Amino acid sequence: MPPDSISIMQAKIEKTINKANEDNKMTTRHALNEKYRKATKVVCRQGMFPFQVSDTAINIIKRVVKSEQELDFICAFSKASSQTRDQLMASSGFNEQEIEILGSGLAKEGLIFNQPNTKGIMIYRLLPLVMIGLMEYKFMTPLSGSDEERELAGLFETLLEELRVSVQKNYKELSPLFAAAPALDRTVPAQSTEDGSKITIIKVNKTLDTPENWVLPSQTIEDIINKFDDIAVGYCFCRQRRNLLGDACATKAPTLNCFTFGKSARHTIAQGFAKQISRQKALEIMKDAEDAGLIHKAFHPGSRESSFETSICNCCKDCCDTFNLWRNGTLPMINSTFHLSVIDKETCTGCGICIDFCPTDAITLESDGYAVRQENSCIGCGVCARFCPEKAISLQEGFRRVFVPPPQHNRLFDK
Numbered sequence: 001m002p003p004d005s006i007s008i009m010q011a012k013i014e015k016t017i018n019k020a021n022e023d024n025k026m027t028t029r030h031a032l033n034e035k036y037r038k039a040t041k042v043v044c045r046q047g048m049f050p051f052q053v054s055d056t057a058i059n060i061i062k063r064v065v066k067s068e069q070e071l072d073f074i075c076a077f078s079k080a081s082s083q084t085r086d087q088l089m090a091s092s093g094f095n096e097q098e099i100e101i102l103g104s105g106l107a108k109e110g111l112i113f114n115q116p117n118t119k120g121i122m123i124y125r126l127l128p129l130v131m132i133g134l135m136e137y138k139f140m141t142p143l144s145g146s147d148e149e150r151e152l153a154g155l156f157e158t159l160l161e162e163l164r165v166s167v168q169k170n171y172k173e174l175s176p177l178f179a180a181a182p183a184l185d186r187t188v189p190a191q192s193t194e195d196g197s198k199i200t201i202i203k204v205n206k207t208l209d210t211p212e213n214w215v216l217p218s219q220t221i222e223d224i225i226n227k228f229d230d231i232a233v234g235y236c237f238c239r240q241r242r243n244l245l246g247d248a249c250a251t252k253a254p255t256l257n258c259f260t261f262g263k264s265a266r267h268t269i270a271q272g273f274a275k276q277i278s279r280q281k282a283l284e285i286m287k288d289a290e291d292a293g294l295i296h297k298a299f300h301p302g303s304r305e306s307s308f309e310t311s312i313c314n315c316c317k318d319c320c321d322t323f324n325l326w327r328n329g330t331l332p333m334i335n336s337t338f339h340l341s342v343i344d345k346e347t348c349t350g351c352g353i354c355i356d357f358c359p360t361d362a363i364t365l366e367s368d369g370y371a372v373r374q375e376n377s378c379i380g381c382g383v384c385a386r387f388c389p390e391k392a393i394s395l396q397e398g399f400r401r402v403f404v405p406p407p408q409h410n411r412l413f414d415k
Helices: 003-044 055-064 068-075 085-092 096-109 134-138 147-169 171-180 221-225 237-244 262-270 279-291 321-327 353-357 383-387
Strands: 082-084 112-116 122-126 185-188 231-234 258-261 295-299 311-315 333-343 363-365 371-373 393-404
Touching: 003 055, 003 068, 055 134, 055 147, 068 085, 068 096, 082 085, 085 096, 085 122, 096 112, 112 262, 134 237, 147 171, 147 237, 147 321, 221 279, 231 262, 231 279, 258 262, 279 295, 279 311, 321 333, 333 371, 353 363, 353 383, 383 393
Parallel strands: 185 333
Antiparallel strands: 082 122, 112 122, 185 295, 231 258, 258 311, 295 311, 333 393, 363 371
């Protein structure tokens, strides 16, 4: 065969091999992308508010899940979000050692909660993207301000905007579901004014309208702190994420005040999300949070207030995701509280300080120059009473579920 013919034949063979390799690579990439989509779908179904499987959600998962084995591990939670090791061996096909390695790795990323139950049996629970899950754990550690952190913060911001658009578009259908949802958090009120004197508590001398078998949960920070031997503190994930997005906290609030307790504390300590502290140090940090005008919000497992608290956020009105997602029309504000602010019109001077501090815009100045509180949006945090210079604000006892639907901003979605 002439040399030219041989060269032509070699070129054709090389081209055929290269095309086959490219086809194989495309097939492999397609299979991997399908695995990412499938795993993202499982994660998106977790939590109180499911997310759509969007490109944004998939890109977030791609940032934290690096292997096909991890994707397969996540997919094993498709039918049950919490499983024992034996259950996971059956649902995933992995052996005991592989489950330990994969579970521990994804726990470090903020996607798995792996702690033993009261019987000492290890439970693996797949966490949601948001509330309380991947987003919170990713941003409660010390941050460097790297491009990678900023990009992840941006992806979560896009994800929440996609949720807002979806809620607004389906507002009518979602409204009854929102109305029936349990309280996401519970207010623990401030106890003293800025000068250290006790905030006046108005006792109600009548049978309170409370749910059947309801037990009043702890109403002071001290009572909550003293329940626990294991206490951990991390950085506020809301203020840290906002800062990464170039939106620094307008209140200049401290950030090292995101608390976890008990089993949750042991988890956050083990994964490096938070550090263990003493009861005394916890009380000092809580005092600094109150001095900064932050609001104590406690969280209970499954919103069951009969169970001990798992965590406490110290929220500012500027950065708190709960407040902002409500204001911008994404989610309702659903809060449980045992107090309601009461303003003494005879003492009020109309200075407006309470309006500046109120996190839910529940106080306004009326035409007569005096402050007026709207009961439906008051979460009983007591921050208004703490900073009122005239001590014109008290807290009245009484169980309330505060529910305020998200504003419906775009009526065009109704058409």
